Amino acid sequence: MGAGMAARLLAAGHEVRVFNRSPEKTAALVAAGALLADSPRAAAEGVEAVFSMVADDAASRAVWLGDTGALATTAPGAFAVECSTLSRxxxxxxxDHAAAxxxxxxxxxVTALPDAAAAGRLTLFVGAATDRLAEVRPLLEPLCDNIVRFGEIGAGTSYKLIQNLLGSIQIAATAEALRTAELAGLDLATVVDTLGRGGAASPTVIRASRRxxxxxxxxxxAFTAALRLKDTRIGVEAADSVGAPAALGRAARELLTGPxxxxxxxxxxxxxxxxxxD
Incomplete structure (x- = not known):
């Protein structure tokens, strides 16, 4: 996802510095004109905006904090744009660290798969003041075809966790439905085709059943079992934090722990x- 987004910023004419814990993954971006940095701090020095797309809270902490983190730079007034799916x-x-x-x-x-990131067809779920979104919008537009503001900081993440938890429930339910169909002696190809045309269909159900x-x-x-479990776990935690029911989320988390x-x-x-x- 991050590689596709960086490529879009390059194509829009921005000077882009990139950092990855596995430098070989930046080869195509460097060939396209990106500058390879040896730390998040080096990548962020003096820039207009820092974008982060990583797997989880621990990776985000490592990117932003510490002596080599992006927030250790001298880039007053720069935007810190966190695009990862993280806990609220x-x-x-x-x-708070960024503001300090x-x-x-x-x-x-963001939402969509890596091919959409490469094509600039992401949807962005933003939590920021209206005027801040207006200021950063020109930098976001090369990445997406839709920007939805949900409210202040944290609101974008709240929505993303709700959406991904619903997706986890659909994936778990699809797996159970297809296994039930198998045990009932139905032809799985016919079941998958018919599910995709019926009232229970959704983009997630269609994609998951075909896979x-x-x-x-x-x-x-496109999305690993480990990342799906992480999103399910923090989605349930987010529901718990506001006193929302999450019985189906917990059931999905239990099933998705298996892989x-x-x-x-x-x-x-x-x-x-x-x-x-099994």
């Missing part, structure tokens, strides 16, 4: 279907 508690804490260092924080998780039918969980992995516990965290999230055969 960490987002609020990070916003003179950065203008923008809560900006489950294909069964090649190590190919073209990670079995050592399949790096495979596609839909590998959960295979574990229902």
């Amino acid at each position: 508690a960490w987002v609020l804490e990070l916003a 260092q003179g950065f203008r924080y923008v809560d900006c998780p 489950m039918l294909d069964g090649h969980y190590d190919r073209d992995v 990670v516990d079995a050592g399949h965290g790096d495979l596609d999230e839909t590998v959960v279907f295979d574990l229902l055969h």
Whole structure:
């Protein structure tokens, strides 16, 4: 996701510095004109905006904080745009760290798959003051075809966690539905085709059921089982924090724990279907 977003900023004519814990993953961006930095701090020095797209709270902390973190730079007034799916508690804490260092924080998780990131077709879920969004909008527009403001800092993350928890519930339910169809003796290809045309269909159900039918969980992995479990876990935590019911979220979390516990965290999230055969 981050590589696609950086490529869009390059294509829009911005000077882009990139950092990745695995430098080889930046090769295509460097070939396209990006400058490779050896730390988040070096990447962020003197810039107009810092964008982060990482896996979880721990990775976000490592990128932003500490002697080599992006917030250790001298970039007064720069935007700190966190696009990762993180816990709301960490987002609020990070916003305070950013403000203390003179950065203008923008809560900006995204939705869509990596091919959409590369094409600039993301949807951005923004939590920021209206005037701050207006200021940063020109930098966001190359990344997306839709920007939705949900409120102040933390609101974008709240919505993203709600959406992803609903997606986790749909993936878990799709796996159970297809396993039930198998056990009932139905032809799975026919079931998947019919599900995609019926009232229970959603983009998540259609995509997940097709991946489950294909069964090649190590190919073209767009979202791993480990990341899906992480999003489910922090989605349930977010629901708990506001006293919301999360029975289905907890059930999905329990089912989606299986692939990670079995050592399949790096495979596609839909590998959960295979574990229902054990």
